[in-house]
Amino acid sequence: MRTSIATVSLSGTLTEKLTAAARAGFDGVEIFENDLLASPLTPREIRARCADLGLTVDLYQPMRDIEAVPAELFARNLRRARHKFGLMRELGADTVLVCSSVDPEAVDDDALAAAHLRELADLAQDFGVRIAYEALAWGRHVSTYDHAWRIVEAAGHPALGTCLDSFHILSRGSDPRGIEDIPGEKIFFLQLADAPLPAMDVLQWSRHHRCFPGQGGFDVAGLVRHVLRTGYAGPLSLEVFNDVFRQAEAAPTAVDARRSLLALQEEVGTAEAKQPPAPLTPAPLTPAPLTPAPLTPAPLTPAPLTPAPLTATPAIPAPVVPTGFAFAELVTADAEPLTGLLGALGFARTARHRSKPVDLWQQGEARILVNTGAVVRRDGAQLAAVGLESPDPGGAADRAEALLAPVLPRRRAPEDAPLDAVAAPDGTELFFCGTGRDARHSDWRADFEDVGQPSAAPGVRRIDHLALTQPWHHFDEAVLFHRSVLGLDAEDSVDVADPYGLQRSRAVSNPDGTVRIALTVGAAPTDDTVHAQHIAFATDDVVAAARRFRDAGAPLLPIPANYYDDLAARYEFADGELETYRELGILYDRDEAGGSLRHCYTRTVGRVFFELLQRDGGHRGYGARNAPVRLAAQHAVRTASALVGG
């Protein structure tokens, strides 16, 4: 199906919006009237610009407060409409959205509404324009799609049809099955938006009003299926009013938007690939950290990502769900603070890259690459890349590419083994790996030569999860990316109180929990308290692991005594158990099924810290209940350091 996006869904000037929509591969746009009014381009120039970009103008919108008003007012409305129809002819738009009236002078009279819309459609027909009448959820007298359709049906004019909008339908709780009673040829337009379900989650409401399909709680796919059964042949168009998108850069938002429609089409079974226009100004891809590039990408302010031009794949390749973490790569100018922590955790340096200053530190199946070749700020140690074990690395990359993930060069250097890699919305590079397998080109270990053996002592077994702070404007995009591109499942989002603002966190994981990533976001774009990334290591004995770490001379994050007094009030512990936790700074959580989580934290180096974590009884959480205490403790350490340092 053709895809379209309303200009109001994107940030910037009209020109910026059109360019972003075209580069993301949309077929057309809805032109939002206010965007046109504010543009220095004439309607004819806008039409030409759209044509140059390969975009059709699928809708002009909105016209408001037209119908069921006193005669004199309706005459003025017709006069206004005549102007707009003339403008639409110049613009090359043949369909206009008419919203059900919110005018206080409008009367509750369906026959009058139908008569007015018929007269409007008569006028529109003279200009070659079609009217798509839509029920606003807050329309004064017409607020449901079936009511709007009854009026359209009563008017009985060939230039008059209805516009369906998933937000207006689903936010009212209307039953979308009734859509199938409308003849498809009378559905002139379909606007899609999702929205979070209004829970007592205010932070969620605060970021969103509507969002792209798959980012909220509506069954948008179900609604689309009903529409398709009517024979509707118009475009799938996104109309999303969202305060965050208004602020974000248009280009990545447009890619996010189109990815949401691709995933939606996959879900409803109408996926088909299209060749988007070539990028207008081919932006360089972000440099790969393994190559000593002049500058590592700063994940919190990602460079605008050029969407990968779609190859002519007939459909989106099926998801290839990752089966584990192959490695996590940290970049730093000074390896010692990081490797000191890793050594104290029981990691050993086991291999070295054949041509670059990259070391592999390993313990059990946990592998950390420490890269000192990339240029970062002195205090900027950060996680730059993640290796994901994949049953089919090439297939995973093909799917990512079809879903508009920026594809990275297969080889970081000529002598390197070719690896499939894409960039996540926060700039993190994701490598699809077949570690140790004789796969076609996915064994990253081939680039490394062994220099040591991992410790035989029991300790860290593997990476349990990663926690990655996302750019403020791209949190929902990140969740949709991990769900659609990687095929991970998303859990509900959780609010966590930091002393200086609420954070929000949403975990994505594979079914057996061997890949887990907690995506987090701060309360505001300026929130610099949440830049931290961390790697949680799974252990079978967190107490022993914590003791070993401490005995190696490395301090664990100190946890306030009040926290342990609260644990004592909350749970019963075996003799001495709580004292051990208190002594070591181990946090504790228990789920409703009795599963327990015990975890503790190292200090932070640059943006990175480590967690030791023991899960028992099938506990699948991340210790969200403990996060406020952990965050406050990290602030306290930082403040103390600043005082000592200053």
Place this chain on the structure above:
Amino acid sequence: MRTSIATVSLSGTLTEKLTAAARAGFDGVEIFENDLLASPLTPREIRARCADLGLTVDLYQPMRDIEAVPAELFARNLRRARHKFGLMRELGADTVLVCSSVDPEAVDDDALAAAHLRELADLAQDFGVRIAYEALAWGRHVSTYDHAWRIVEAAGHPALGTCLDSFHILSRGSDPRGIEDIPGEKIFFLQLADAPLPAMDVLQWSRHHRCFPGQGGFDVAGLVRHVLRTGYAGPLSLEVFNDVFRQAEAAPTAVDARRSLLALQEEVGTAEAKQPPAPLTPAPLTPAPLTPAPLTPAPLTPAPLTPAPLTATPAIPAPVVPTGFAFAELVTADAEPLTGLLGALGFARTARHRSKPVDLWQQGEARILVNTGAVVRRDGAQLAAVGLESPDPGGAADRAEALLAPVLPRRRAPEDAPLDAVAAPDGTELFFCGTGRDARHSDWRADFEDVGQPSAAPGVRRIDHLALTQPWHHFDEAVLFHRSVLGLDAEDSVDVADPYGLQRSRAVSNPDGTVRIALTVGAAPTDDTVHAQHIAFATDDVVAAARRFRDAGAPLLPIPANYYDDLAARYEFADGELETYRELGILYDRDEAGGSLRHCYTRTVGRVFFELLQRDGGHRGYGARNAPVRLAAQHAVRTASALVGG
């Protein structure tokens, strides 16, 4: 009455919160459990800290999910409660908040709830603790205050009372008159919060959940009156969960909070002043721009303002509403770009400060001070001070002081006439003036010597309004400040679409419209598109004024042609009228009564631009409908300048 604030209402560590509450003059605090858990201070140390600060611990909160549960679970709850009661004894808190249960295991059985609460109260009594039982608006079975009271009454225990919370009561739409049926001595606590009324205004919801009384739409004063009639003698306490306050600095938020309670007490007639503890670390007041100070305050990141210690005034002095603008003062390192604009607008330099590099530019009753003595960034021309004509400058300053406005030194320099001045939340200095009057010390003109005459030509008559961008975290505080301190009326807030994010604007004005200030705020703390401040000048003939300006060689902001095509669709104009507007870049708006507004804009210098504005037929608006077009045009000019410059 005693005033208190919940620590959850403020940002930071527990210590930061306590200090801020004390410095703002609160008598006590509610300790939020999570703040205690995250604190490195023991309960005893917290108690001592509070005592040092002159704060009582009025409430420990919350205990959740206690009552009406299966016996085994209730036993565990009692065990938990015993721990907490012990803790409260150490903390010196004698009242604990128990929220109605949201536990899925809780049953709908008022008798069981009463029995459990009675048992809990028995235990509490042993520790000298009182239980204040509160209905959460989303409680599983108990969600209204009268229901909670019925259970408390049925339990009939001296250590059990109810807690009333204005948010839970008013958000449910409960009738607060029923409060008067509760004996005052059984109302153990009163928590106050306001909230915006949930309209289709998502930006508003996005900034707030609850807010301080007077900042939202609830009739909090009405509710308090009902509570006082019961004989309630406990504190008025603010419990406000607000995502913005969580991020903002605690000290100014605490001042804002206490100001809201002072204004509330004035409204309900229980105002009484109290002597707050002396500021702990007396912060220097912001430097006065007229003095060539080392650095002007940057209004967008205001320095933490020390609350003025309250003198022992018996009550808050009555409002002294300003009657006009005496002057606006701009500071700049390079006067020429500003004075060039002022000259082209028809202003003349009419006076010069006797001792400082400050010029008075005047036209009609519009007076602009241009100060080149303060140090600002080269491109940082900005509005630093406003003179407000006042019928009683001293009284206005006394009221401001009683309402915790930071009072500025009366004389900027030893030879200056003494003037009453306070700082607004954005750092703007407000001078209460009696221009030309022989008032006790309010004629700022006495410091100036005449150097010229204002132009006799008709043109600008006076300052119509100021538009001032507020610091993101302090927008609601600014509105409450202007309402309570200055006695201005606030209009509804309006959302305005900037190309890169929504702005919000709320106008405050005096009854005859001779003082109008549009307070605006951007979509996010990082939004640098909205730092602009502007001064709108009233004229009787905007077309002539615009022509004169243009003929003086100064460009007006160019407005896109599409805007005028839309005007043509919307309204009928006299022959040539629209063409004139189009030629000059004049924007047009008409209100429902037929009143019209015509206005145009100069280019921006530093952060400042000017508007020429003609009101006819009693139009009272600010052209919010035109603001998106103006904002886009300003972006276009900026982008073009950047391209030329680069």
